[in-house]
Amino acid sequence: MILIERQLFISIVILIVLFESLFIALFIMYRKGRIEKNPYILLLQKEWTILFHALFKWRTKNRVMNQENIYPFHKNSNYFYLFLALIHEQIIEMIVFHIYLKKEEPEIALIMLLLHIYSVIYMLGDYNLLRNTPFRIMKEQVVMRIGARRSLQFNVHEIDYIKPASIKYNKSGGIINEKKVFHGTAFPRILTIIFGISDELKYEIVFKKPIHARGYFGQKQEITKALIYLDKAEEFVGKLQNRMEKSVETSRSV
Template sequence: MDSQMMVSVILLIALAEVFLVVLLVFWKRGIITENPFALTLKKEWQILFYAFFRWKRRNGNSIEGTQAFSYYKTSNYFWLFVALIHEQVLEMVVFHIYLKNEEPEIATIMLVLHIYSVFYMMGDYNLIRNSPVLLNGNQVQFKIGARRQLDFCISDIENIQPATIKYKNNGGIIHEKDAFHVTAMPRILTYIFEVTDEASYEIVFKTPLHARGYFGQKKTVRKALLYIDQPEEFTGVLQEKMNTYSHHSNTLEEVVQKDEKVPVIDWKIYFSLLFLNLLGAVAIAPYAIARENMHQQMGLTEMEFVLYYLAQVFLESAVLLFVALWLIKKVELGVPVIESVFHKEKQVSHLSRKLINSVLYGFLTGSVIIFVSLLISTPLGIDNSSIKDTPWWLAVFGSFGAAVNEESVFRLFLVTTFIWLSMKITKKETNGLNKWTAISLAALIFSGMHYSVAAANFEMTLGVIGGMLLINGIGGMVFGAMFVFMGLEFAIIAHFTANILIQVIGPLFIS
């Protein structure tokens, strides 16, 4: 990376830091009521989720007592959306061809940014399709995808009147600062290009209300401009409810609860597991440096390798954990201990017994692996003495990191995904067959992933490959079964116990 590129990266990081500080200040001052960092991450994942899944539009009218009104069908945003997608794809190709030889690093960065922007726009548009205006009882919800939201009661309405767009003398649009726009057209495009849909009606409120922006920031609004597909029908229903308004209406919380019965995933569990995986990465990085010299193999300093490994684990875990937690409810698996921390009603039965059993299963698994390893080592010409070279405390760290990271990937993600795929293919609920099939497939992949480690130390004969698959397959089957029938945390404990026996205690008996 040349100096010019380094300066550009530093400037971008500095700007990002300034932006984050501003968000933090706004949060502390109450201008933003929710944690902006968690909220932004949640919305980014929500948009990416809608970019790949949920393209079958939900019908808001299916929610009991709720009427839904769309606002994207007659919007010009669809054509602008198509044009922007084409522009991004063409720009991505041209930039990459032009820069790949001259500035390959910049070309790669631009490629990633363009791909992300395409998926982001797809997710944003699909989320708009699935976020209709909701009218439940005397409560109204304007939720414009992930961009902004306004909730109010019929009693907050002063009157409903036809809307008009006001223009400056030079022909530019006058943007009203105290208005909430119920439109699919992104406001940023209206500000920049003066492109907008035609507002049909506007709702004037008795007193100013607070809307929420993308980062959770408050905005005071005095009116809402409607660009919806059925303006007469919607305003007619509102007018009728205004005339027959009753104070014994549903609360706003009930509307939101009915609209969002269950979040896509349990975000508290998601961030807990993500944090746990980052701890695992921090623990295993020094072990990988000391035992495998991974930093030298990659041509990195020790600190660069640690940062690289943390970034890799963060990105992988962020995606895989999201998918796993989204699927886990469908296959009736869980993360019982962490769930019990955040949901007091979901207490783990016989927790002490399960913890003891986890340690016991881990000890037995480690013992069997050591026995099999010693049994086949001499015939295969494998020298196990190098395992003694790692300090015991690093082996403990490595055991913890491997248990957390590997169980999250190979059990929580892979086993869950295989069970879900089996259910989709067979059109049947979970049963013993698809569970054990998923456990076996995940164990096989788990064993195969150790090939590179074995190849770096041994000549990979057919016998060595078979021994590697057997030894790691034993652990994969046991830990997979514990995940399915007990829960992820118990599989992690068993894996950690087995690792301690193999990596810390076992070397004491090797001459």
């Protein structure tokens, strides 16, 4: 019992230090102008958005998804199977921990139960938010939101060219993770980096000059290309190329 309490205390101290370091880093980026909005308020807003989609907006509205120039990116993603596996793992782990700790450490059992419940709700909200934030082409503006994780918005005249692409591997067989790239995929990038698992890459959009994407906390991230793992990538790229041609014709006529 004493050993469990000591380990719990050490874990809590480590978590507090990590959170404090994160908040300090966010505050520094905010003061330097790398984050436009207050990151703490933005964090609360995103947490509420994820919880809202988990509890109140699970069903995707067909009238939204059936609109023109709307391109979902979650349907054929490997993230669906990962999502199911993680949900099952969290539920099983929650039951096992609760049964094991209920008699010996009821307070710890309650904390672990609440943490697991929150993690399940968070994953449900994250996946549902991905379902409800498809890529959009609005006249000459393109909006790519990967749920609450990251976002990119640009004009078609900022595109240099679009070409077919595939995942690149190094000599040892690991995935090469390029820098200054926006990944238009539902599959979490951190898991791609750690485990070398990814959705199928189909196209890359190369920009004339670097533009900025936004991270989870609203931080600016300079990118030179966007990689597309979209369900209907050919249709999406065809629409973009059509808009690019119209933009060139309009600029010439002016």
